[in-house]
Amino acid sequence: MGKYGRPDINPYDRDLDLTVPLLFKRRSLGDLTIRLTFDDRLLVDTKAFQSLVETLLNDEARSALTQRLQNRDHVTSEDLAPLGIAFEYDPSSLAVVVLTIDPGKRAAQQLFDVSRPPNDKPDIEPASVAGFLNINVFQSYRWNTNEAPPPALNLNGAIRYGGIVFEGDGQFAQQGFANTGNYSFERNYARFVYDEPAQYRRWFLGDLSTEIRGQQGFAQMGGIGVSRQRQRFDPYRSSVLQSNRQLILQRDSSVRILRNGVLYRELRLDAGAYDFSALPLLSGSNDVQIEVRDNAGGVQSLAYSSYLDPIDLVPGDFEYAAYVGPISTRFGQSPVYNGPVAFSGFFRKAFLNAPAVGVGLQATAHVQTLTGQTQFVLSGGSRLLLDGGVSHSREAGAGVSVGAGFEQLIDRGGLVDSATLRVDYLSRRYAFISSPDADNNNAVNITGQYTRAINQRIWALVTGSYLKSRDRRDSYRIGVSANYNLTRELSVRGGVDYSRFDQGLGRGSGIGFNVAIVFQPNYRDRFEARHDGALDSSSLSYTHTSSSRIGSVGYGATVNRDGDALGAQGFADYIANRFDATLSHASYGPSLGRFGSDNVTGVRVGTSLAFADGAFGLGRRINDSFAVLYAHDNLKGRSVVAGQSLANNDYMSKSGTFGGAVNGYLSSYVTQSIQYDIENPPAGYDIGAGTVRVNPPYHSGYKLKIGTDAFVSAAGVLTFPNGTPVALAGGRVIAKDGKDKEPIPFFTNSVGRFAIQNLRPAIDYRVELGSGSAAFEFRVPADTTGLVDLKTIVLKLAN
Secondary structure: OOOOOOOOOOOOOOOEEEEEEEEEOOEEEEEEEEEEOOOOOEEEEHHHHHHHHHHHEOHHHHHHHHHHOOOOOEEOOHHHHHHOEEEEEEOOOOEEEEEEEOHHHEOOEEOOOOOOOOOOOOOOOOOOEEEEEEEEEEEEEEOOOOEOOOOEEEEEEEEEEOOEEEEEEEEEEEOOHHHOOOEEEEEEEEEEEEEEHHHOEEEEEEEEOOOOOOOOOOOOEEEEEEEEOHHHHOOOOOOOOOOOOEEEEOOOEEEEEEEOOEEEEEEEEOOEEEEOOOOOOOEEEEEEEEEEEEOOOOEEEEEEEEEEOOOOOOOOOEEEEEEEEEEOOOOOOOOOOOOOEEEEEEEEEOOOOOOOEEEEEEEOOOEEEEEEEEEEEEOOOEEEEEEEEEEEEOOOEEEEEEEEEEEEEEEOOOOEEEEEEEEEEEOOOOOEOOEOOOOOOEEEEEEEEEEEEOOOOEEEEEEEEEEEEOOOOOEEEEEEEEEEEOOOOEEEEEEEEEEEOOOOOOOOOEEEEEEEEEEEEEOOEEEEEEEEOOOOEEEEEEEEOOOOOOOOEEEEEEEEEEOOEEEEEEEEEEEOOOOEEEEEEEEEEOOOOOOOOEEEEEEEEEEEEEEEOOEEEEEOOOOOEEEEEEEOHHHOOOOEEEEOOOHHHOEEEEOEOOEOEEEEEEOOOOOEEEEEEEOOOOOOOOOOOOEEEEOOOOOOEEEEEEOOOOOEEEEEEEEOOOOOEOOOOEEEEEEOOOOOOOOEEEEOOOOOEEEEEEEOOOOEEEEEEOOOOEEEEEEOOOOOOOEEEEEEEEOEEOO
């Protein structure tokens, strides 16, 4: 206790202004400004405290807090005692800690929520105009015939303006069988894309890649399309049952959660409300039991049953797609839409308390197909899936398709066994819009498997399949295999199977054995040896993948024996700053004695061109979104690197003669960080946080200027006139030209030393301490390169 009858949280006889975190049960809620008074009182900034603590309160408590804090600049713990909220300053952690909140005033706490945090907001917005073009050149040479066809040039890219994206893919290559045709350009696709993320909806115009569900058939179409999928825009949303399942604890308690009779989690929880609607469930039926034992010895139990609908949808969610346009009748070349105009679409919805359903329709003037999907959730963690379809074709007549699937999961406390069985029937005249003259040879297809996790290191698998053909002999296969992880690096797989195939469908009939040994000492190296007795084939391979950093190399080799034929191939990858390249060579032979009779060497070089609002960069392949990073003019030509840092070449690209550094590894609709660094920055130069958070739209680009006009740092020591250091003082730094939006925070340590960042050259600054009763001024020289030494400054106190 201090001399003022309170805990001695301030050892100095003056007020201290600090910025510290607000903690609740080891969880940081954010930063706020506080004042430790000379008489050991804690004053907390009202606005910041209210915004942070409201996340812990229910609606009624938030309303009462707002009324209580009206017209207050600072709040104390005593002010909030009537609301059941208590907090204090902890000198050991330099933080304000929320000690208690009345359980009746707390918001329900999510126990298993894995969604994005609420403050997951990007730092910058994407460029208004951005685009990229991936270029890959491939050249091969066949040694035995001295053949070198013209190099193939593959192009892939996109341009985004506002919210509209144009994307395309194609290649220049020699066409025809065995590369004997003309050298020409073939288009894979070219289309416009427009996203509505808030509705999880995407529109298409041009070459369409139609999505299908159930018993529908794929057809390449050109025209307009729309698709709604939540998973495309919210990939980390947990696919669990979301319903209002809450638990109210009157006292601190121990809580045991059992799922299907197996203990899932045991928790120690304080009094309050808890929401466990996001409890991970297994596909199918789930029996959940919650046992609560409070500190007084009281025991209560809550049990309920629910199921997780696993049709790729969050329960309560829905998806759909619809496409309209003519069908392309050309395969393997640029699509030519000379077929009939078609419609292809589906709608699927998952309900909270009923099975999911789906319907689909595909139609042209010649063929119409109607499909449906549903399922029945059974007891014991199993479900029955049903698919069906009917078709009518002007050429083939009527047809029907029926499918059924059964799945069973057995939870054994960390070990999960699974069994699946699938049966499909297809009538001879069941037609698709891409094949109106249907003549289906296969009638029934049955597949099944059972996986058994014997322990954490051994699992076994039983598989079987049966194919009933209308024009050939029936085929079937049954096999048993097991995998044993001897160590983390070494595993062995082996099995035996018996199969019978119709003559002409391939060899492998009869009994066969297979074995494989895999050694993976780390994530970049993998050895594998495999032999399949039924197919009379063997292989031996080694792969060392590159790290994707500049200068990294990947390489590998494979030797295959398939009957009497023998083949071997090797490759080497190289990752450079502006491109990546692969060199490969393959040798073949119909027998061991004639191995090497056919040799082919190939070289591939890939690069990309990227631009975003006028910033340009040459880099490696861009898969989705990207950022172009370049240096501020005051860095005088120093290079920017995208990635971790310059240490040990731990970065993915570097700016230079061919433009900015290109980070081409950003994914759409996922919050992620762009990391950067500067090569040999001037002493004291402030490059910023070294990371920028973004949430890229589809095929978007970012323009990042690294560096700023406010790049100067200043350091010194602040003392009183008697030479005593001004210890643990807080204040603000104000630019006298008035161009800064916000003052810069100012602090001294226990010996009076201070450092100030984000200053501008040739500007006068004023430093005000506390309430402004004490201040000093300094000027940043115009010719500074980044660091200003203010030496010792004597603080002149106001009269």
